[in-house]
Amino acid sequence: MPEMFQFEAQDAPVAMMAARWSGEDPFVAEIFFQNNQALEAFDDLLGHRLVDVFENVLRSSELRTSMSGNNLLIRLLQEGQIKHVQGGLAQKRVGLFASVQGKTSKTIQLILFDTTQHYLDSLTGILGRELFFDRLKIELLRAVREKTEVHLCFLDLDGFKPINDSYGHRVGDAVLKEVAQRLQSLVRRHESVARLGGDEFTILLSGGGIDSLNFAESKIISAINAPYHVDKQIIDSLGVSIGIACFPKLAAKADELVSYADDAMYVAKARGKNQAVLFEPSMQGSKKR
DSSP, X not given: OOHHHHHHHHTXXXXXXXXXXXXXXXXXXXXXXXXXXXXXXXXXXXXXXXXXXXXXXXXXXXXXXXXXXXXXXXXXXXXXXXXXXXXXXXTEEEXXXXXXXXXXXXXXXXXXXXXXXXXXXXXXXXXXXXXXXXXXXXXXXXXXXXXXXXXXXXEEEESHHHHHHHHOHHHHHHHHHHHHHHHHHHSOTTSEEEEEETTEEEEEEEESSOOHHXXXXXXXXHHHHSOEEETTEEEOOOEEEEEEEEETXXXXXXXXXXXXXXXXXXXXXXXXSSOEEEOOGGGTTGXXX
């Protein structure tokens, strides 16, 4: 890659990288250049094989693609460029563009657009519904590979509608933002908090030996119950009903995990609200009753 290009790309407003190889085997191509945007967004990938970067992008996609990093490189070499490959990298949603920079230079240029922002909840700034389900699928695949667990906490706020009715939507929105911030402060860096819509939130806990029921009872409920100070108003009437489901102990796939946690949440509502319930098989279908 010409040094002048590297100089110009360094200050480009998008994440740019480049890979190259010597000899006749393009599958050994390694990343040798990242601009500032790429370093900040995706960490240091210098020296990583290009096919491994492609593999990471594809495996982190919500699309059930059978294409591998090798397949993507073959397609790139055949067509000269690839556009709009959707996937993920470094916990972000990305759109990948790549092009071969002349057959003799043995260099490939990559542009990675961070599209995560488009999938965040517009009010609270945390994960939205689509990105949550994307992250859930990734966490389940990781749990299978590493033989660990994923616990899903499904939250529905108690008493939120009266707050909206009494104080107005502006105050209600401020409360939802505060709820999101409080929930985000409870989880570890690799765990996720999402707003599915309205006053429904989810928390993904992952790892080994997770005591999700104790976490919900001792941390989530107390965090939600604490007073909210909005527009000189003190709001201390908010509660939360929480349903919890576990993978792989009781749920075998993503939609089951969500459905079972939702069922358990309805049981928590029926038992008096502002409590957490761990899903049991007898609860299946509770939300339809």
